[in-house]
Amino acid sequence: MDKVAIVGVAQTKYEAEKIDQTYMELVFEVVKKLHNDLGITNDDVGSVITSSNDFNDGRTIANMAIQDAVGTVGKSESRVSGDGAFAYVYAAMRILSGEYDTVMVVSHCKCSEVNQYLVNNTIFDPYYQRHLGLDQISSAGLMANMYMTKYGFTEEQAANVVVKNRKNALNNPYAHLRKEVTLDEVLNSPMMAYPLKELEFPPFSDGAVAMLLTNKELASKFTDNPVWLKGYANCTDAYYLGHRTMTDLIGLELAAKEAYKMAGINDPVKNLDVAEVYDAFSVHELMSYEALGFCNKGEGGKFLDSGETQMGGNIPVNPSGGVLSSNPTMANGLIRLAEVALQIMGKAGKRQIADSKLGLANGMNGICSQGNCVLIFGGE
Amino acid sequence: MPKNDVAVVGIGQTKFRSKRRDVNIPEMIYEAAKMALDDAKIEPKDIDAIIIGNMDHFEGINFSELWCGIDAAPGYLKPVVKVATGGTTGSSLAICGYYNVASGIYNKVLVIGWEKLNEGGATTGIITAFDPVWERPSLAGALGPLALMANTYAAKYGITPEQAAKVTVKNRSNAANNPFAHLQMPNITVDYVMSSQMISYPLRLHDCCPQSEGACAIIYANEEETKKVTDNPAWIQSVATAHYYTFGTDTIMFDLPSAAIASKEAYRKAGIKDPVKDLDVAEIYEPTSWSELSWTESLGFCKSGEGGKILDEGITQMGGELPVNPSGGVLSTNPIGATALVRVAEAAIQVMGRGGKRQVPDVEKALSMGFGGSLWTEILILGKEPKR
Numbered sequence: 202m203d204k205v206a207i208v209g210v211a212q213t214k215y216e217a218e219k220i221d222q223t224y225m226e227l228v229f230e231v232v233k234k235l236h237n238d239l240g241i242t243n244d245d246v247g248s249v250i251t252s253s254n255d256f257n258d259g260r261t262i263a264n265m266a267i268q269d270a271v272g273t274v275g276k277s278e279s280r281v282s283g284d285g286a287f288a289y290v291y292a293a294m295r296i297l298s299g300e301y302d303t304v305m306v307v308s309h310c311k312c313s314e315v316n317q318y319l320v321n322n323t324i325f326d327p328y329y330q331r332h333l334g335l336d337q338i339s340s341a342g343l344m345a346n347m348y349m350t351k352y353g354f355t356e357e358q359a360a361n362v363v364v365k366n367r368k369n370a371l372n373n374p375y376a377h378l379r380k381e382v383t384l385d386e387v388l389n390s391p392m393m394a395y396p397l398k399e400l401e402f403p404p405f406s407d408g409a410v411a412m413l414l415t416n417k418e419l420a421s422k423f424t425d426n427p428v429w430l431k432g433y434a435n436c437t438d439a440y441y442l443g444h445r446t447m448t449d450l451i452g453l454e455l456a457a458k459e460a461y462k463m464a465g466i467n468d469p470v471k472n473l474d475v476a477e478v479y480d481a482f483s484v485h486e487l488m489s490y491e492a493l494g495f496c497n498k499g500e501g502g503k504f505l506d507s508g509e510t511q512m513g514g515n516i517p518v519n520p521s522g523g524v525l526s527s528n529p530t531m532a533n534g535l536i537r538l539a540e541v542a543l544q545i546m547g548k549a550g551k552r553q554i555a556d557s558k559l560g561l562a563n564g565m566n567g568i569c570s571q572g573n574c575v576l577i578f579g580g581e
Numbered sequence: 582m583p584k585n586d587v588a589v590v591g592i593g594q595t596k597f598r599s600k601r602r603d604v605n606i607p608e609m610i611y612e613a614a615k616m617a618l619d620d621a622k623i624e625p626k627d628i629d630a631i632i633i634g635n636m637d638h639f640e641g642i643n644f645s646e647l648w649c650g651i652d653a654a655p656g657y658l659k660p661v662v663k664v665a666t667g668g669t670t671g672s673s674l675a676i677c678g679y680y681n682v683a684s685g686i687y688n689k690v691l692v693i694g695w696e697k698l699n700e701g702g703a704t705t706g707i708i709t710a711f712d713p714v715w716e717r718p719s720l721a722g723a724l725g726p727l728a729l730m731a732n733t734y735a736a737k738y739g740i741t742p743e744q745a746a747k748v749t750v751k752n753r754s755n756a757a758n759n760p761f762a763h764l765q766m767p768n769i770t771v772d773y774v775m776s777s778q779m780i781s782y783p784l785r786l787h788d789c790c791p792q793s794e795g796a797c798a799i800i801y802a803n804e805e806e807t808k809k810v811t812d813n814p815a816w817i818q819s820v821a822t823a824h825y826y827t828f829g830t831d832t833i834m835f836d837l838p839s840a841a842i843a844s845k846e847a848y849r850k851a852g853i854k855d856p857v858k859d860l861d862v863a864e865i866y867e868p869t870s871w872s873e874l875s876w877t878e879s880l881g882f883c884k885s886g887e888g889g890k891i892l893d894e895g896i897t898q899m900g901g902e903l904p905v906n907p908s909g910g911v912l913s914t915n916p917i918g919a920t921a922l923v924r925v926a927e928a929a930i931q932v933m934g935r936g937g938k939r940q941v942p943d944v945e946k947a948l949s950m951g952f953g954g955s956l957w958t959e960i961l962i963l964g965k966e967p968k969r
Contacts, residue, residue: 225827248822255637255665261710262636262667265954275842277822279673282637282665283644291662291677297684299584325642328605329698361740433686435630435660440651455658567647572661 205293206427207412207578208422210539211235213410215377215527217533218313224258228309229270231411235305239413239423243272246413247301252281252288252308254531256320271307275510284308285410285535286564286574293415293430303415308536310529312405316317317530324568330441331462332524337481337568338402342394344447345484349396351448352499356396359483360387361505363400363525366480369512370522372551377406377527387483401483403528410535412542428542431559432464438570445569450492452573453563457493464559464577469494470509470516473577474557475544479565480523490518493561493575512554520544520552534564538576545580586967588680588807588814589929591800592616592620597763597793597914600699606640610653610695610796617691617798618654618655621810625655626796628800632678633663635696637746637919638706644693654691654798664797667710668866668953669822670694671922673947674952675799675961676820679864682801683817689806694919695796703792703917710954712828720829723868724789726956728781731871733835735783740874742783746774747892748870753897756909758938763914774870788870790915797919797926804967805917816967818946819850824957832956837872839958840879840950848962851968856881857896860962862931863905864924866952867912873897877905879958880950887921899941907931907939921951921959928963 211234213219213227222230228251236242253263258267264280271278281288292304306504321336350353364384367554382400390399414422420427424483436459438452439445457469466472478493480486487501495516496504504510510518519525524533541560543549547558548565559579566572593616595601596710601609610633618625631654633646642648671694678692696703704722713723720726734740753769756762769787777786782861805813807905823843826832844856853859865880867873874888882903883891891897897905904910908927911920930936944965951959 254643257644259709261638261667261706261708262954264666264895265710266712266827268824268955268957273824274826275823275839278824279664279677280666281677282634282663287662291664293681294684294686297584297686299685300680320643323641324647326648327640327642358619436658437647437651437656437661437663439657440648446827452658496583567644571647572644 205296207542208414208423209239212375212410213408214375215406219407224311225266225270227409228267231409235411239433246305247303248277248303250288250292252285283566284564287530307411308532309409310531313407337356338394338442340568341482345397346445354502358502362407362483362486363387366523366525369520370526372520376522390482403524406529408529410532410539426546428545430576431579433458434459435574437572450488451569454494456573456575460575475554476518476561477540478518479563480525517554537562541578585685585823586804587679587817590797590802590811591617592926593617593798595795597795599932601794607653608699610649613796613798614654615771617800621800628655628691629689630655630660631691632674633693634663634670634674640701648755658963669951670918672959675925676723682803686802690801690838693798694922696916696918698792698793727869728784730834734875735834738812738890744889745870746771748873749774752906752910752912754940756913759908761826764908774782790868790911793914795915795916797922813933815932818962818964819847820961820969821846837879843958843960844880847962851962860946860948862941864927865950924949933961
């Protein structure tokens with residue numbers, strides 16, 4: 202399905218507290234940057250899909266405030282309430298329908314303005330689970346603990362995910378945490394939810410990301426190296442944690458299988474050149490290796506030890522530094538896509554993986570990989 | 582023009598009421614989803630994707646789709662996506678579902694809009710939609726801006742409260758023919774509306790929509806799948822969305838420019854030249870009686886300032902040339918996240934000829950409208966024939 206192309210991406214620098222900008226201004230910054238990079242104006246954009254979350258923005262209809270910033274006076278915009286990767290999918294559908302030649306996708310999040318633990322607690326149903334005080338930290342602890350019990354991994358293996366991603370972030374000028382951490386620092390950071398420690402969780406970041414999509418006919422008008430959608434699948438796991446197989450990311454696994462099939466991928470480690478994986482916490486990246494078929498079940502830790510996911514390995518994972526380095530939550534999925542697009546365009550600067558032709562990015566909604574979206578991109 | 586034709590092949594709605602204390606949120610949504618699946622005679626397992634939405638702040642639930650798409654609909658191990666755009670949520674869901682099929686990605690998609698407003702607060706939620714520095718102190722909530730619009734509209738064209746009250750009388754009498762409607766008032770009079778409590782001048786209580794609980798679901802299929810399940814589908818002929826400026830004070834408050842822009846685009850795509858002649862029925866999103874008068878103008882049903890005239894002439898009444906809101910409209914039923922999807926569902930029901938007592942005879946083409954956010958509009962046009 203070589204019909205949808207990413208022809209340009211723009212990102213803000215991700216930071217802890219962008220006190221000098223409202224979220225509308227963050228969005229305007231990336232839209233303006235995208236326009237300037239591509240030499241286009243509002244008139245060249247057919248419609249817009251945004252991704253945001255009313256709880257994170259503290260505003261009902263959070264996309265209402267950004268209409269001026271995305272330039273949709275007299276035009277169509279729609280908003281996916283959730284991770285930016287899902288907004289990309291809706292935008293790609295608009296291109297595939299043949300009704301729009303160009304669609305801009307924008308995602309933003311200003312985590313600094315809202316208590317993220319409370320926001321995440323409201324994901325749990327109001328009747329039974331919410332009162333338990335569950336949030337992204339405690340549920341991650343439950344997941345990591347069950348995974349450890351079933352398959353086993355060492356604390357060092359989990360900590361080394363953080364060491365890898367934070368080291369990669371040094372090469373990414375947009376990354377929020379650009380400071381290397383040592384294995385000891387991760388292991389000795391305060392316990393958050395056993396067995397996960399403070400540095401095994403991402404920071405909270407402010408930032409925005411935008412990209413322009415177009416069709417086969419127009420792609421060459423915008424760029425010499427468009428990035429084509431090769432495979433896609435979306436799979437949602439059960440809602441209640443008690444209904445889930447917490448030791449395996451089943452939704453991600455099924456989505457990956459379907460996306461690989463569409464893209465004609467038989468051996469992801471061999472076929473893929475780069476992967477930007479939604480690393481919601483350290484162990485989550487190890488579990489994702491397994492779900493994405495990079496290694497066998499229970500061997501995520503061993504796979505990390507093999508060095509295959511390091512820069513220079515067979516399948517470098519998160520050259521950007523991943524979510525563990527920059528976490529404007531709603532934008533995370535679209536950032537993964539943007540980073541893979543930059544890799545395939547050969548525009549990833551110091552974090553560039555040589556000859557990246559085929560890459561994987563995934564987005565996630567909800568707690569512990571409940572909603573999963575896997576996308577495969579190629580340069581040809 | 583879309584590459585794939587898309588049809589509505591199944592419809593489900595709950596009975597809308599002010600309170601549904603007998604069910605929790607997923608139980609309420611399940612009623613509509615089950616009804617749509619039964620209506621389309623499609624097994625839950627055969628649904629490819631679910632597009633579902635409501636407004637986060639109204640019930641205070643984040644990522645509600647991950648709960649309701651799984652526990653109230655067949656979303657387990659399938660794509661579940663939430664679209665939420667305020668008042669337009671229902672039409673945005675319908676348009677997103679349409680693109681899911683028109684793109685060729687999915688063949689059968691279940692679209693659900695819902696709201697259970699007594700478990701939260703709509704006005705509290707709507708107030709936060711407005712800019713905290715510039716707008717919230719002066720222009721916030723739903724009724725303030727709508728009153729301002731009604732006021733400027735009345736002042737510009739000399740529209741009277743009697744003319745507005747007649748809209749409520751028309752719509753709530755129509756609602757008496759709709760078994761799903763919330764406020765069914767067959768004997769309502771202009772005097773009754775005009776003697777109701779003043780809410781925000783010139784809006785009186787019965788000039789305003791109620792707050793309802795309920796859910797609405799529709800099932801879309803592509804051409805091939807449609808043929809398998811029904812010989813009486815309602816085809817989507819065109820969809821269009823238009824936004825306007827973010828800030829109310831930047832915009833024109835006496836009509837709805839976005840409705841003029843979106844409807845023109847939808848008419849062009851569907852080959853409609855004269856909406857009154859070419860359309861057979863319209864389900865429009867009228868949060869107040871005044872807005873129906875004004876917006877029938879914006880939609881090109883009459884000239885500016887003549888919204889009251891076409892109502893008086895009976896054009897928009899049942900039996901008129903272009904009946905508006907046979908279902909009773911938003912003035913009778915308003916489960917916010919479902920409201921604009923109910924417009925699409927009712928338009929489809931009219932095209933299918935399944936409207937019972939509220940059926941308009943011989944409907945070939947129907948318009949549905951969603952309104953929301955910073956005065957933006959969405960239009961879907963449905964018809965007996967596919968567009969391509």
